[in-house]
Amino acid sequence: MTADQRAWRIVLETIERDLLSGALKPGDRLPGERALAAELGVGRSSVREALRVLEVLGLVRTNTGSGPLAGAMIVATPAGGMSQLMRLQVAATGFPVAAIVRTRLVLETAVVAELALAAKSAPLDEAQQLLDAMGSPALTPAEFLALDAAFHVALAEASANQVITAMMAGLRNSIEGYVLAGVARLPDWASSVDRLRAEHSGILAAIRVGDADLARTRMHDHIAGYYAETKLTDDHVDRDDDDLTAFARHPRRMPAQKTPLQQTPPQKTPDQKREPHHG
Amino acid sequence: MTADQRAWRIVLETIERDLLSGALKPGDRLPGERALAAELGVGRSSVREALRVLEVLGLVRTNTGSGPLAGAMIVATPAGGMSQLMRLQVAATGFPVAAIVRTRLVLETAVVAELALAAKSAPLDEAQQLLDAMGSPALTPAEFLALDAAFHVALAEASANQVITAMMAGLRNSIEGYVLAGVARLPDWASSVDRLRAEHSGILAAIRVGDADLARTRMHDHIAGYYAETKLTDDHVDRDDDDLTAFARHPRRMPAQKTPLQQTPPQKTPDQKREPHHG
């Protein structure tokens, strides 16, 4: 199970081992790709494949150039990787949108309940600020929804659970496009904004008074309400998920906007490469 | 935001676009790496970096050789990617074990409560079979814990929520080593096995009679009990997570068992490459 005989796995597992042992920790910089390749006895391209995985998973940040900022540095930003993973799984219909929404309900109601039980110590400042910012009347739907998403993530952060925070960021991110598309199905955006803001206030209020059940109920209604109102979760949901609010089922989308990948490319016109920046 | 100027991103986003449009779906096969590279105007190595990411994320499965099984095929197996992500984040201390446990509590109590509310229709056969299998007296701790993990995942699967199922598989997988290490701290393994089995039975029974609150409570005690008993979550938990059961804090582990990656490799002995299978 160690090497799996694939070179890039060797690199990945070496780095994981060093992370577990403490020899590598956030803030540290990895050796250069060439040095790493020589050290592990693999090719540089294999090292790069492993680094690419680590980058997407939110474990490494790379910078070009030279100096203290250059190179690959260990970080621990799971939200990005979680978002990427969920977004692609949604795209591949591995994650139906309905399942995403149900999971949001589970996580977010738990978060607000927990915050309510620790009402005095929970740092709600950021959530409050975001709520205030949402009061601006000049916001476009996209801007408002971005603040909305940040508000929900801020609540998770207040609960000081990195796992749930990352999950919520990923969940929200994965269906961002669908949420935005749902705006078009709202009967009246302006009134919806007012309602959403009021619901957010109500959630914060319930947390502040320490009423866990009330916070839980309000968060549930808040999330379920929006998806019901926008009739979201109709696309990509052709599975047997017992439904949240009786989701409708619609046919799929139209084909691609650009020529999709041919499974058997007819010929081999190398096209004009997109401005190759090298010799 | 489209191309990000990095070649492998172009590949990733092209595939994601085709997934969203339906031009690509699970079961389909991607064009060959060389064809894909020519088609997108990037190098083959960039295509490979993108494919590597997709593979780790559980979106493609690659096979060498020729014929209908060869090449890269679209799949949708999020559990693998979730496990990889969480395992590495735990290793990098981005995910403290305590946060993992708290998240398990949230997800699993929600799952059993939901199952209890749909007691008649919930397919508990697999969970029951695993529970029966756990009765075998000849099981090693590792075997027993593997069945235990499968039992919990089976409950999530019964809830028909792919997202939670993947999350739970990832959570459990990420701390597998810690759970196993906890066995050594148990006063009496045999009696613990009996207790765990009894708790599992109790959870299933509560689900079957449709008592959501009871199922929730029993699951909570089951999970929290094991971690309290094994005094797990002591390592890698040096953050400010408000605790679940008053976790102790210990110093870190010892250094690496193998020579860790040097941040500045002193020289450049290319070592003997591990049996390079090429010219």
Added chain:
DNA sequence: GCATAGTATGTGGTCAGACCACATAGATCA
């Protein structure tokens, strides 16, 4: 004619070497 062995083809997996763009550090020059 038919079964078998041998070969051609195409796949992912890997490596090596070469550039580029970028960013710093040090040397050079006004």
Added chain:
DNA sequence: TGATCTATGTGGTCTGACCACATACTATGC
């Protein structure tokens, strides 16, 4: 002293070349 200019080293990318593997085709023997 100050600004500029030149190594030097980084990740990012491309190209071309092999290998191991698995199939599909073809020639060969009966």
